[in-house]
Amino acid sequence: MSALTTSEGRPSINRSTGFSFVEVLIALLIIIISVVTLMNFLMTALRVEDSASAISEDLLVKSGKLEEGEGNSKQATVTIGDIDIPGVIHEIGYGRTKQLIEFKRSGQ
Amino acid sequence: MNRRSGVILGIALIIFLVISIIGAALMTVVMSKARQTNDLEKRTQAYFFARSGVEIAREYVNEKRKNDEQFFDEKVIVLQGDLSSENNGELSFDFQDVTNVWSKEDVRASFEASASSFRNHEVVTAIWRNSESTNFLSSGNAGNMTRTLAFTCSEGSDPTGGLPEFDMAVFAKTDFEITNGSIVGSIGTESTVAGSVRIMNGSITGGINVGPNGDTGVGYWSGNKNKGFSVNEGAVVQSEEWIWNQWLKFRTIGTLSEPRNYTLPDMPSLYPDPVFQSFPVQSSMEQHSEINGSWSKTTVTEEGYFPSILINGEVEVDLRGNQSFTMLTESFKLNNDGPFTVKGPGRLDLFVNDNFSTVDYGSIRLTDGAELYIHVNGSFEVGCNMSATGLYVNSNSSFLHKNGKLSILEEAIIKSSSFKSRGGGEIDLHGGKFEVHTSDFFEIDDGRSIKNIGTGIVRARNLEIKNGHISLSSGSDKSLILFAENTYSMGSDSSINNSNEDEAAKRVALYYYGSSPVTIGGGQTFIGTVHSGSPEAQLNMTEGGKIVGTIITASEDVIISGGSQANVTAVYAPNAHVEHNNGTVNGAIVCDTYAMSGGASVNRLGDFDPTDFVFPGSFNGTSDQNSEAFELWGE
Numbered sequence: 001m002s003a004l005t006t007s008e009g010r011p012s013i014n015r016s017t018g019f020s021f022v023e024v025l026i027a028l029l030i031i032i033i034s035v036v037t038l039m040n041f042l043m044t045a046l047r048v049e050d051s052a053s054a055i056s057e058d059l060l061v062k063s064g065k066l067e068e069g070e071g072n073s074k075q076a077t078v079t080i081g082d083i084d085i086p087g088v089i090h091e092i093g094y095g096r097t098k099q100l101i102e103f104k105r106s107g108q
Numbered sequence: 109m110n111r112r113s114g115v116i117l118g119i120a121l122i123i124f125l126v127i128s129i130i131g132a133a134l135m136t137v138v139m140s141k142a143r144q145t146n147d148l149e150k151r152t153q154a155y156f157f158a159r160s161g162v163e164i165a166r167e168y169v170n171e172k173r174k175n176d177e178q179f180f181d182e183k184v185i186v187l188q189g190d191l192s193s194e195n196n197g198e199l200s201f202d203f204q205d206v207t208n209v210w211s212k213e214d215v216r217a218s219f220e221a222s223a224s225s226f227r228n229h230e231v232v233t234a235i236w237r238n239s240e241s242t243n244f245l246s247s248g249n250a251g252n253m254t255r256t257l258a259f260t261c262s263e264g265s266d267p268t269g270g271l272p273e274f275d276m277a278v279f280a281k282t283d284f285e286i287t288n289g290s291i292v293g294s295i296g297t298e299s300t301v302a303g304s305v306r307i308m309n310g311s312i313t314g315g316i317n318v319g320p321n322g323d324t325g326v327g328y329w330s331g332n333k334n335k336g337f338s339v340n341e342g343a344v345v346q347s348e349e350w351i352w353n354q355w356l357k358f359r360t361i362g363t364l365s366e367p368r369n370y371t372l373p374d375m376p377s378l379y380p381d382p383v384f385q386s387f388p389v390q391s392s393m394e395q396h397s398e399i400n401g402s403w404s405k406t407t408v409t410e411e412g413y414f415p416s417i418l419i420n421g422e423v424e425v426d427l428r429g430n431q432s433f434t435m436l437t438e439s440f441k442l443n444n445d446g447p448f449t450v451k452g453p454g455r456l457d458l459f460v461n462d463n464f465s466t467v468d469y470g471s472i473r474l475t476d477g478a479e480l481y482i483h484v485n486g487s488f489e490v491g492c493n494m495s496a497t498g499l500y501v502n503s504n505s506s507f508l509h510k511n512g513k514l515s516i517l518e519e520a521i522i523k524s525s526s527f528k529s530r531g532g533g534e535i536d537l538h539g540g541k542f543e544v545h546t547s548d549f550f551e552i553d554d555g556r557s558i559k560n561i562g563t564g565i566v567r568a569r570n571l572e573i574k575n576g577h578i579s580l581s582s583g584s585d586k587s588l589i590l591f592a593e594n595t596y597s598m599g600s601d602s603s604i605n606n607s608n609e610d611e612a613a614k615r616v617a618l619y620y621y622g623s624s625p626v627t628i629g630g631g632q633t634f635i636g637t638v639h640s641g642s643p644e645a646q647l648n649m650t651e652g653g654k655i656v657g658t659i660i661t662a663s664e665d666v667i668i669s670g671g672s673q674a675n676v677t678a679v680y681a682p683n684a685h686v687e688h689n690n691g692t693v694n695g696a697i698v699c700d701t702y703a704m705s706g707g708a709s710v711n712r713l714g715d716f717d718p719t720d721f722v723f724p725g726s727f728n729g730t731s732d733q734n735s736e737a738f739e740l741w742g743e
Binding site: 026105 | 115116117119120121123124127128130131134135137138141142144145148149152153155156157159160163164166167168171172187189191192194197198199200201202203
């Protein structure tokens, strides 16, 4: 709030000083939109961060398991020219829908 | 004009700007984190693709080297393909021979230079060999991410298993003599003593190897010195001048690079006794009177305890459709024609506390899909035609098959004091299991056959195939292992696994622990591995004997004579003196000392492949300086 003083020492209010109601309204609108958007960004960021951390953690665990031969396995044959290489494709899921795959030969 | 007009809008816009900057920064951080995770996922998958490439390439190398041991010695091969394009388990990879394009000295540089052209495949693996190891460089491509793994491995000389080196027709560690005979292939000795290889007559088509640093000259035999070729009294090889002129001067005489340490494989432990099903408790069963079959038909429609079962006329156990009956009795005797019939469908478990016997005629039969499992705790004697699904004899008494066809559809497990099959008829296992343990004799005589064994174990103190045959059912998964603890013998015209099937010799093994001589002769046929563990057990291969497989003996005395024929990986007798008087060995001989005479022959032909046969047990290698197998991973 702004105040001016007269020569008699009485304060007087200059009605033309300060901000118009419209100005305040627009300013408030801008600030609210900005804050809401920022909050949305923040929430999304937290969600993405959380999801990425969970995926990374799961990926590390599941890749270790895959190395140990865990996970779903199905018979597979790799044909190279006239040679057939029998083995197993191991699949292990991580995250919600993703999966890692690895081929291991039979008879090791 | 008021100077302050619009200031608040400016401030609001500045706040908006600040918030936007904070938001953008936040978004950048979050996107970076998401990208990192995404990269981690791709890198991890690329890593597994690269590992898969090594797996595929290792097996490819194994398969290629089966046909051509030297295939990779000069080549650089690249395999490439996609794992995720798998179609019902079928994957197709391409291979490229880049030997002429890439430098073998720096495959990695060439591999990395070509990386961009491989990007469209998930798995790309380069393979090459150097003197001691096989090398793999494998890239996995997932999205825009690539991981490369390096893998090096060496099989070493396999100190714990595998085949000894059978690269010569005859290897005699300390002494070698040919007075009359022919050898197709090379020979060798570890000796460097002058005259330890003596060639008086006969021929050798291959080279001669003497001990490390031995004198590779040739000296005269029997004092005929100074007659035309360089005399060398210190030479390991001594011969006659005419042999020198005829063929010996055309042969290469070299030295072994290192001593050979041919050791014997371990004998396996004796097969453990079988475990049998418990008998039902009499008091918990419904009590019946004895079955004393008259000449008219008797029908049994209830299970339970029957004090004894004696059959003259027909006795039928009617299982009344899909019922499982349990019958317990003290003794079972088919005393006349019978028959004893089990009518199905259904299963009958017949438990006999004491003896089970039949006369030499009549029959025990199954009708309408019945299954009969016979459990006997006393002696077992069968002379009639008999069918059973399972036969379980757990007894300290004898097992005698004296007549008729004994047909076991599923399995026969027998533990008894003796097992004898003689007279007429045969035992047919229909591809099922045949397991016999005897504390004394396992004997087949009178030309009897035990046939169609699926999985066979015979452990006997004395294993005597006097006159008979044991054969397996058709198929590569069938096997028979014989354990003879004290004695083993085969009579004339007997056979074990007389089969023409591929790799038949890999399916049968005989382990002999006794010290009496083992003789293979007189029209016997044995197709499989014979492994004799006692140094005292002399091995005789005599007239008319035929063995296909591998002979391993700890004996110090081996005699091959009289037109015997052995098609073998080896007569492997590293501690023995082998007296080869006659007969043919198609394969290799490894022994301590070797003497050849009487027109004997050894043929280690060009297509000789030791892996055609089985060399059982663990084996301690052929060299004192075993190179160890290793596997190294890197990036």
